[in-house]
Amino acid sequence: MSPGPRQDDNPGGADAGGLAPRRAVRPRDAASLILWRQGARGIEILMGRRHHNLRFMPGVLVFPGGRVDPDDHRARPLSPLPAETRRLLEISATPPRATALAYCALRELHEEAGLVVGEMEGDRLRPDFAPLSYLTRAITPADRPMRFHARFLIAEAHHAKGEIKGSGELEEIRYFALTELHEQPVAKITAMILAEFEAWLATPAEDRDRRQFTRIQGRDSRLPERRRS
Template identity: 50%
Template structure:
């Protein structure tokens, strides 16, 4: 990794906003509107348990340094309406669009895949010159999480899932994430994690235990407040 990382570079990653008290908003100020964001859980079968692609935020970041996270970040304006290699499957689109218009639902998928290549070098789709054509059909929906109102930086983050066999390329970081690699569930839990990341790992473990045909029928779940698991129906 390079040392030329901006101190707050990548602060848009939605995982771990609960780790720093300095992110609390000033008393008497209005709650910040959550930014739409997406994280991608790329996973593969390990020898004994699933392994997930994760990385550690650079130690020089002022915002949650040295924390293990999934690739992810906020939705950019450019994520809307771009061409894709494939579209979201109907069940995934329906889950993403449950609390978002269809255009945003699609942009969330694009953002997750864009952040994957930016932060890990891995491609879920194709590149045509500098343009990314996202393979949206490979995405499953897991859940969402909304940062508490008292935080100065807030996200309405959707957590998406993709199988490792749909991804190609070699892992190489951009400098935002160090120690990029495949972490077993046990190894991930032993690392420095934000509380919400730990809860998402629990949610993923329930997801992966189901038959593939049943995964999209899971109850809709949102984490609110101090990572309280609630129905999102």
């Protein structure tokens, strides 16, 4: 018998339900990937729907993603992280953790959607980090019983190989048009991430690495990110 859907992993929604903790909970490092393409309906983003049998936020759309696992530190990438992507990840992570976060985003894409950015060696992913760009990070409010410190990365869909095939963690995994998402149920944090992505998309490609990066902290605070030199 296959296990049921994981309710405590995806940072796009599972972090906000339940009773408030008696003491502050340390956020778990997590990563999500925004896989996008130019489609017939304009810009489209790969998302999945949280199971309707979940107690919290059933049917809400989230990006593929989840928490960092210990094995994510054993990544053997086919290509290194782009310098700017690494630098931005390292604002809030050590160099080994930055690599693990990037691996986590691609591993979760494979586990939740069946798509591969890189190559498979047996059942182990060898990631291709070259297509990854950094978007933002978000930290769950301190009064939540489960918290995530999630980093959101971006890649164009043509870098992903395979056919979309869900693992049971998410339902209805497909490309949703940005215009369609305004009519779909999404968490407030997801809507904020989508707004960040639209701003990134509207910025000329040559200027994206020089834009003012932000982090999202608490319920709705958008704070300027301080870059390390």
